[in-house]
Amino acid sequence: MRHIAIAAIAIALLLIGLIVSLVEANANQPWGQTLLDNFMLARSLPFTLGLGVALGYARANWPRRAVERRTGAARRFDASTIWLHWIGTVAVLLGLATGAWQYLKGLLDVSSPIAMPLVYRVHYIAASLLMFVIALTITEWWLRGSGGLGIPKGGWIRSLRGLAHELPRPLGGTLAYMLGLDLRRAPPPTEKFTWYERSISYPTWVIAIGLIALTGILKAMRYIYPIPGDVLYWVSAIHVGAMVLLAIKVLDHLRYVLAPSRWPLMGAMISGWVSARYAAARHPGWHVTDEPTPDAASAATPVRPVGGRPA
Amino acid sequence: MKFLVALLALIFLAGNALVGYLFFKEALTDKMVHKGFILQSLPLLGGVVLILFCLPVLWQVLRLITARSEPA
Numbered sequence: 001m002r003h004i005a006i007a008a009i010a011i012a013l014l015l016i017g018l019i020v021s022l023v024e025a026n027a028n029q030p031w032g033q034t035l036l037d038n039f040m041l042a043r044s045l046p047f048t049l050g051l052g053v054a055l056g057y058a059r060a061n062w063p064r065r066a067v068e069r070r071t072g073a074a075r076r077f078d079a080s081t082i083w084l085h086w087i088g089t090v091a092v093l094l095g096l097a098t099g100a101w102q103y104l105k106g107l108l109d110v111s112s113p114i115a116m117p118l119v120y121r122v123h124y125i126a127a128s129l130l131m132f133v134i135a136l137t138i139t140e141w142w143l144r145g146s147g148g149l150g151i152p153k154g155g156w157i158r159s160l161r162g163l164a165h166e167l168p169r170p171l172g173g174t175l176a177y178m179l180g181l182d183l184r185r186a187p188p189p190t191e192k193f194t195w196y197e198r199s200i201s202y203p204t205w206v207i208a209i210g211l212i213a214l215t216g217i218l219k220a221m222r223y224i225y226p227i228p229g230d231v232l233y234w235v236s237a238i239h240v241g242a243m244v245l246l247a248i249k250v251l252d253h254l255r256y257v258l259a260p261s262r263w264p265l266m267g268a269m270i271s272g273w274v275s276a277r278y279a280a281a282r283h284p285g286w287h288v289t290d291e292p293t294p295d296a297a298s299a300a301t302p303v304r305p306v307g308g309r310p311a
Numbered sequence: 312m313k314f315l316v317a318l319l320a321l322i323f324l325a326g327n328a329l330v331g332y333l334f335f336k337e338a339l340t341d342k343m344v345h346k347g348f349i350l351q352s353l354p355l356l357g358g359v360v361l362i363l364f365c366l367p368v369l370w371q372v373l374r375l376i377t378a379r380s381e382p383a
Contacts, residue, residue, distance in 0.1 A: 097326075100330050104333055104334075107333070107337045107343075107354060108333065108337060109342075237349055237353065240353050240357075241353060244353070244357035244360065244361065247327060247330075247361060248360060248361065248364050250323075251324075251327060251361070251364040251365060251368050252364060254320055254323070254368045254371075255367045255368045258316070258320060258371040258372055258375050259371050259374065259375070260371075260374050260375050260378035263375065266316070
């Protein structure tokens with residue numbers, strides 16, 4: 001019951017914060033729309049983060065339902081992971097599009113066919129959404145003791161060996177040579193998430209989103225708490241750099257999930273499920289013990305045999 | 312579904328390639344040269360890298376469209 005009360009209080013506080021900001025914005029202020037929106041964003045951020053923390057707490061303490069079973073299928077993502085992923089996707093894509101638009105307008109020194117206050121407003125809404133998702137996800141995973149896709153303590157060498165086997169041979173061989181990994185040993189079986197997802201994809205998402213969020217908060221706060229010009233210069237430069245990094249991450253993520261051999265994983269981010277046959281063939285280290293596994297004769301050939309070409 | 316996703320990915324790729332090209336082109340103008348190495352290198356490197364990262368995605372989209380459906 002307490003988790004529901006905390007979530008309700010957080011929602012009420014967010015609404016009160018927004019109403020107070022709106023009332024003040026509607027008073028006789030000399031500011032333009034963009035500056036007003038900036039103030040709204042800066043003032044609402046603590047409430048947005050608080051709402052994310054409260055809902056993360058509520059999610060973590062929500063009574064867990066019995067694990068749903070489906071014959072011939074394995075659960076890859078929880079329902080909450082799916083909707084948080086898609087809210088985060090919308091926030092990142094909107095933020096990228098509007099951020100690139102602002103940057104290009106300054107770079108090209110042209111007038112925008114779309115009203116810039118609208119572009120900034122959408123950018124701020126996307127930023128709020130992203131902050132909410134970040135706060136909720138971190139709180140829920142932390143309280144549930146879930147490491148997300150992170151590498152467990154002491155598991156880095158195993159992960160890097162798996163990664164070296166998954167990468168195309170020239171890249172994997174170079175990585176193994178540089179780190180002194182023995183590629184003649186059998187690769188560790190791929191678990192629920194591939195070694196690439198765990199050792200490259202997920203950590204770089206954390207870095208890119210962390211950078212853009214921290215620098216974005218500082219930029220949003222600059223009219224409320226004065227920030228020295230030199231610091232603001234670097235914060236802005238890092239924010240633009242993080243935008244490019246995030247665009248690269250989205251492209252790399254698309255490259256990874258659009259590969260025909262990984263198409264079922266794309267479906268799993270909508271339904272949450274992947275077939276047990278696929279899991280057994282491509283993720284042999286993922287113990288789907290309650291699911292019927294295909295027999296050896298009918299199992300699909302692994303997409304990425306040791307030393308083979310990447311899928 | 313595959314074709315819809317592939318179409319959306321192609322639109323996204325076109326947008327990224329255009330942004331990458333504009334970043335690269337503008338980074339080489341006199342205006343950016345005078346702004347210093349850091350402010351010039353961001354659009355320059357960013358533009359090149361964006362275009363480079365579009366290529367493998369384009370390859371996977373083409374493979375996705377032409378690949379035969381396999382049982383999931």
